[in-house]
Amino acid sequence: MSLTRSVTLEKSGRPGTRSGGPSRLRSKLRLDGWGLLAVPLLVFLLVIFVGPLCLLIAKSFTDPTVGFENYQKIFAEPLYLKILRNTFVTALVVTVVTLLLAYPYAYLMTIAKPFWRTILLLLVLVPFWTSVLVRTFALVLLLRDTGVLNTIAQDAGLISEPIAMLRTLRGVVFGMVQVALPFAVLPIYATMRGIDTRLTQAAQGLGDRPSGAFWRVFVPLSMPGVAAGMLLTFIQALGYYITPAMLGGPKNTMIGELIVQQVSTVLQFGFAAALAVILLVTTFVLLAIAGRFMNLERMLMGRS
Amino acid sequence: MRTKAISLVSTATLALTLTACGGGGGGDDKSVTVTMWGGQAQEAHVASYFNPWGEEAGVKILQDSPTDYAKLDAQVDSGKVNWGLVEVEPNYAETACAEGKLEKLPERVVTAAQEAEVDPAQMNDCALPILQYTFSIAYNTDTFGDAHPTNWEEFFDTEKFPGKRGFWKYVTGGIFEAALLADGVAPEDLYPLDLDRAFAKLDTIKDDIVWYDTGDQQVQLVASGEAPLVQAWNGRITQAAKAGEPVANEYGENLISYDQVVIPKGYKNADLAQDWMVWFLENPQAQADDVEASGYGPASPKAVELVPEDIRPDVAGGADVNDQTATLIDYSYWAENYADVTERFNTWIAK
16 A cells, blocks of 8 residues: 555656556556565565564454453453543644644744744754653653742742642643644645745735635645644554653553553553554544545645 | 565565574573663672672673563563573562473572571572562651651551652552551551452542652652652662652561562573572672662671671661561562452552
8 A cells, every 4th residue: 555655656746647557456556667666665564564463463362362352351441441532532632732833833934034944943853853751751850749840930929839730631731742743843834835825915916814815725725734744643642652651640541551551560462452453443443534524645645 | 576576585584684683682602691670770780799600600691671571471482582580570470480481490599598598488489589678658858857657557647747648550569558557457467458448548548649650750759849758669768868869768667578580481591590599699798789789688688797787777688677577568469469459450540
């Protein structure tokens, strides 16, 4: 699949010009010439991703006994369902907050002068290049009851009691948004840069107010970037482990933590595999639902 | 055809690389790979009693960290055992030993342990204690300058001693034992644990509990005053106090715990690893050096006498600490109940 896509992308200038022919499969995959370059990656993915994934799925049905036991266990225990729900709710909140921050930021980048644009880009990218672990530890120092933020606010007389941020959903969202921001800002910015500014000028020339031109012309044109940023953020957020583990409390447990716990402390590999499969399936289902409402492939792949 | 050939070549190359990596770890003939929890403690252990033995016996000491039971199991299952001496928790050792995943201790090690007066309660068929520590009441000396809790009953008394309480988010971390002692259960009647009663007691302070996962976190919690009272690993607190943090240990009703060292089944240099075990037991001085360097108590009581007098009051296994000990944590109980209690604990904690 990825092969088809990457090849189609390269030739997106004239999509679908050659179809049919002697060998259907060959022409479908366009495996002649340059297409062969994708083969090592394909093999690599087969060995390190598809293979283990199959083993994982198999394990969820066979360890410790053959059957649906692991899955029954997930649905029999309210805690696991709660963690699953918590995972999706947290990911959703993170996605919304990230988009609300990323969109104006990306817009600012498109209208800023080159010097300031570079500064803005650096501000997003420098944290992106720093270890997540280091950043999360720094956030612990910042957010805890006796941390920097609370101490300053208390000394300034703004609050009398420390505001609990660490070990709450607030802390988790704070940390995760911070990690996810580049993944939303960059695709949105890339799309916005490609938007022809004359279109909004034309809209104004035809009598629309600036705000109207923005909402009716610019925003719809930037939607592919928003969709890409949203999907990247959301799917990424579902699998977060370190950030919720360090910034959240026991009530904010996400599925990644539960899986780690099952693998490394209780040693229930089959159950952990079942949890991973559930996460995967739920994500696919959500993507399918999202796909009904928007053309994901076009939004993610195409700029036109 | 061309594609097929290329993919075959790629697969073969990958397979070769994988085998090469897999086989490389085991290494040369005279080596033992030591796997522990990592950090400064591991550095201290290796410097005090692995490297000296290695130099003496002409064995190269290799290191890995941290201990990971899933990895250990996977090595034994696949028959490619790279880890030689692994620091584990006693409940894991008991379960894994019964499942045949660990090498049994040979007679010469058992004899040496007897001669070193190692507490038989801390041994099993496959595992030797390597160090001891105790779950103490760590408190912030600024917050509780005049009076601090001296037993678990006071530790649970949030009216007399207000503030958050730190506990290890881990069922074998002494939390249930402390709750039951606080509720008036006599130390000798602790096991099997009355979990209903323990959870009921924990419910009374649940809103005041802050959970930690690591040794660093517990020090941060007490030292920053965020949780001025923490059920802690005494060695961490001792070292933080030495570094000038406003923290101290209270040893009233402390709960002794220990780590063990095991050899995974099928380890190629198991005999060398067993040589080390004997050497370790016959060298209380090396253990005493480790006490000084790591803050953990020694496996054999003989080593306590060799520890400098000024740090002896904080040595788990020494008289000062042991006289106030409530009990040794019963890891046989935990071997049997670990998974069930973990599940119940997780459900309770997330409510």
